[in-house]
Structures are given as structure tokens and as C-alpha cells.
Amino acid sequence: MNVTAIIVSYNPDITRFKIVLSSVSKQVKHMIIVDNNSANKNLIRGLCVKLDNCELIELKFNSGVAYALKMGIRYAYTKHDPEWFLLLDDDTILLDEALNKVFNMINSLKPVLRKKIGAILLGSTDGNCDIKEITYGIFSGTLI
Numbered sequence: 001m002n003v004t005a006i007i008v009s010y011n012p013d014i015t016r017f018k019i020v021l022s023s024v025s026k027q028v029k030h031m032i033i034v035d036n037n038s039a040n041k042n043l044i045r046g047l048c049v050k051l052d053n054c055e056l057i058e059l060k061f062n063s064g065v066a067y068a069l070k071m072g073i074r075y076a077y078t079k080h081d082p083e084w085f086l087l088l089d090d091d092t093i094l095l096d097e098a099l100n101k102v103f104n105m106i107n108s109l110k111p112v113l114r115k116k117i118g119a120i121l122l123g124s125t126d127g128n129c130d131i132k133e134i135t136y137g138i139f140s141g142t143l144i
Contacts, residue, residue: 001103003028003143004082006072008065010036012090014043023094025051030080034068037061065089065139086122089140098122102143119144 005028007020025031033048034057035041041058048054057071073085086099102122106114122141 001099002080002083003086003099004030004032004076004080004084005086005088006069006076007031007033007088007090008036008068008072009033009038009044009090010062011038011040012044014040014047016091016093017044018047020088020090020093021047021051021054023096024086024088025053027094027097027099028086029053030055030076030082032057032072032076034072035059036063036068069139085144087139087142087144092140094122099143 005024007024009017012020021031031051031054033044033054035044036059038044045056045058048056055075057075059068059071063071069087076082076085102120106117106120109117120143122143
């Protein structure tokens with residue numbers, strides 16, 4: 001699947017952010033970091049340039065999550081035209097093979113159900129991947 005991750009960052013803990021980028025870069029085609037004018041943006045830039053599929057958008061102010069997501073999605077849609085967007089913040093670590101598991105589950109559904117999927121919230125506290133309908137969610141870990 002052609003997935004582009006949009007990662008919103010603001011002064012991330014660099015040690016954890018390295019883990020985030022490592023977990024995401026292996027599972028997506030493109031990774032766009034939208035930085036909200038972090039004090040450690042030089043470190044973020046340095047991490048991004050080490051990855052083949054990473055691009056960095058540096059905002060000049062702390063725009064907040066919604067604006068940063070909008071900018072990242074607009075950029076990714078124009079440049080990469082992905083089938084799916086994965087929305088993340090700077091401390092969300094993907095489980096190994098998380099996206100493969102999700103797409104395998106989606107593909108196992110009847111076509112009539114697959115057509116009704118608008119967004120998928122990835123989340124697990126124990127590594128278990130179940131499908132269930134929810135009526136709320138946070139943005140980080142959402143596949144749209």
C-alpha cells in the first residue's frame with residue numbers, strides 16, 4: 001500500500017523520536033515531518049536527512065496540530081498522491097508490522113464493509129490487533 005506518514009513535532013525527546021522514525025520509516029513509502037518551530041529542529045533535521053523516505057517541513061511558528069496536519073497532508077497529496085495517510089505525533093511508536101496487520105485485516109473484510117472504512121485508529125496496549133467500531137479517537141495513529 002502507498003502510505004505517507006505525517007508526523008507533527010514540537011520539541012520532541014530526541015531519543016524517543018529516533019525510535020518513532022525508525023518504527024515508521026520501515027512501514028511507509030514516505031514520511032513527512034511537520035515541525036512546529038522546535039528548539040531542537042537542527043537535531044530533527046539531522047535525523048530526517050539520514051532516512052531515504054523522510055522529508056521535513058519547518059514551520060516558522062507553533063501552529064498547533066491541526067494546521068501542521070493540514071500543511072503535511074497538502075504537501076504529501078501534491079507531491080506523493082498516497083492511497084493512505086498515517087497521522088502521528090512525535091512520540092507515537094508503531095508496533096512491528098502494524099500496517100501490514102491492518103491492511104491484512106481490511107482485505108479480509110467483505111467488500112461491502114471495506115467500502116465503508118473512512119479512518120482506522122491504530123492502537124494497542126498489549127500488541128493485540130482487533131477490529132472494533134469506535135465513535136471517538138485521538139489523531140495520533142489514525143490511518144485515513
